[in-house]
Amino acid sequence: MKHIHLLGATGSIGEQTLDVIGKHPEEFKLDSLSFGRNINKALPQINKFQPSLISVQEKETADLLKEKLNYRAEVVWGEEGLLEIAEAGSEKDILVNAVMGSVGLAPTLAAMQAGKDIAIANKETLVTAGHLVTKLQQEKSVSLIPVDSEHSAIFQCLHGSKKEVKKLILTASGGSFRDKTREELKGVTVQEALNHPNWSMGAKITIDSATMMNKGLEVIEAHWLFDIPYESLDVLLHKESIVHSMVEYIDGSVLAHLGTPDMRVPIQYALTQPSRLAIPGAPGLKLWEVGTLHFSKMDYKRYKALQLAIEAGKQGGSLPAVLNAANEQAVAMFLADKIHFLDIEAFVERALHEHVPVSSPELEEIMEIDRKTRSSVATYIR
Numbered sequence: 073m074k075h076i077h078l079l080g081a082t083g084s085i086g087e088q089t090l091d092v093i094g095k096h097p098e099e100f101k102l103d104s105l106s107f108g109r110n111i112n113k114a115l116p117q118i119n120k121f122q123p124s125l126i127s128v129q130e131k132e133t134a135d136l137l138k139e140k141l142n143y144r145a146e147v148v149w150g151e152e153g154l155l156e157i158a159e160a161g162s163e164k165d166i167l168v169n170a171v172m173g174s175v176g177l178a179p180t181l182a183a184m185q186a187g188k189d190i191a192i193a194n195k196e197t198l199v200t201a202g203h204l205v206t207k208l209q210q211e212k213s214v215s216l217i218p219v220d221s222e223h224s225a226i227f228q229c230l231h232g233s234k235k236e237v238k239k240l241i242l243t244a245s246g247g248s249f250r251d252k253t254r255e256e257l258k259g260v261t262v263q264e265a266l267n268h269p270n271w272s273m274g275a276k277i278t279i280d281s282a283t284m285m286n287k288g289l290e291v292i293e294a295h296w297l298f299d300i301p302y303e304s305l306d307v308l309l310h311k312e313s314i315v316h317s318m319v320e321y322i323d324g325s326v327l328a329h330l331g332t333p334d335m336r337v338p339i340q341y342a343l344t345q346p347s348r349l350a351i352p353g354a355p356g357l358k359l360w361e362v363g364t365l366h367f368s369k370m371d372y373k374r375y376k377a378l379q380l381a382i383e384a385g386k387q388g389g390s391l392p393a394v395l396n397a398a399n400e401q402a403v404a405m406f407l408a409d410k411i412h413f414l415d416i417e418a419f420v421e422r423a424l425h426e427h428v429p430v431s432s433p434e435l436e437e438i439m440e441i442d443r444k445t446r447s448s449v450a451t452y453i454r
């Protein structure tokens with residue numbers, strides 16, 4: 073029986089993690105969970121799984137939740153609460169980090185300190201502080217198992233060895249606006265941007281997918297997860313999201329991981345690897361129904377955010393943290409209808425330009441840079 077601690081239980085990844093756990097009660101037990109503010113979504117799941125520790129974003133939600141629980145549990149709140157979840161239980165437990173944004177960084181480090189393996193969906197953790205996370209991972213000999221579909225695909229193709237690898241190739245769907253020119257992007261709405269062609273995900277990552285920032289974050293994530301230089305990381309447009317990513321070897325062989333766009337596959341694999349379990353009710357891949365798969369070269373001029381991210385990743389230091397914080401702030405402003413779609417990448421570019429880089433920032437510096445960048449970007453509205 074594996075004991076699971078879940079950050080971000082009311083989100084897209086969180087809900088699918090609960091689905092995986094609920095389908096295999098003989099394999100998994102949910103010991104603790106966190107959510108932000110969505111008490112209506114959380115409550116039925118909490119009463120079903122009865123975790124002994126729950127963390128929420130604010131004290132008011134904690135007080136309300138305590139009144140509504142139908143069993144006894146400890147309820148904590150705030151960023152401290154996320155740390156309590158990260159540290160709860162024993163070294164043998166797994167933390168699933170499915171919270172959105174750089175708020176996921178400190179709990180990742182805390183769980184590693186506590187000796188836990190982490191199933192990592194929260195890509196912002198590795199983007200903002202890949203150097204700190206990988207250093208601690210080695211010191212504590214813990215595993216960081218990818219949940220992000222592309223990284224899970226690569227992890228599965230690699231089978232634990234990077235021997236004779238030439239390139240990792242991340243596939244990108246192109247997001248909601250893949251058939252639009254940059255000129256046509258000027259008038260797009262939030263509703264249109266939230267309409268991803270293949271995946272049903274949280275709002276922030278869906279916008280990242282439309283700007284292609286998601287793939288930029290994923291290139292940085294892959295660099296740290298697989299300890300691979302940026303020169304050996306490629307991005308390929310693939311509009312069907314059936315090939316989740318590929319590994320090219322020195323002899324020209326290419327191994328790919330295929331499947332329907334269903335995040336329960338990488339989530340469950342992160343919890344069971346190297347073994348596998350069935351996913352009851354999953355439709356399975358019927359390639360004859362898909363018919364044709366399309367691939368095309370990435371156009372870095374069309375997708376400027378991708379280029380900004382790769383450049384920030386290559387330069388390293390504090391720049392990826394600035395990229396991430398500026399992007400989180402700009403996406404929140406776009407979702408609130410305060411800025412245009414193309415402002416997102418313009419604001420990220422400006423924040424990077426204005427930042428004085430720090431070469432190897434510690435956690436406190438990263439958190440301060442994150443706070444400062446968000447406040448600066450909030451003032452960019454014309």
Ligand SMILES: NC(=O)C1=CN([C@@H]2O[C@H](COP(=O)(O)OP(=O)(O)OC[C@H]3O[C@@H](n4cnc5c(N)ncnc54)[C@H](OP(=O)(O)O)[C@@H]3O)[C@@H](O)[C@H]2O)C=CC1
Pocket residue numbers: 079080081082083084085086106107108109110111128129169170171172173175193194195196219220221271272273274275276277335
């Ligand atoms: N969705 C997907 O298919 C994929 C997602 N990922 C990554 O996984 C992570 C989660 O994505 P996704 O599930 O889509 O996100 P969602 O927006 O759907 O969910 C985010 C979760 O985090 C909680 N949350 C947000 N902010 C805070 C905060 N400040 N403090 C505490 N809790 C908070 C939310 O709580 P509440 O809603 O209750 O307020 C919710 O439970 C992201 O890093 C994303 O990039 C990676 C690959 C695929």
Ligand SMILES: CC(=O)[C@@H](O)[C@H](O)COP(=O)(O)O
Pocket residue numbers: 220221222243244245246247271277280281282286287335
């Ligand atoms: C499901 C998942 O892993 C997302 O990160 C997904 O990859 C988004 O798709 P695109 O960024 O390729 O549009």
Ligand SMILES: [Mn+2]
Pocket residue numbers: 220221222290
């Ligand atoms: Mn992905």
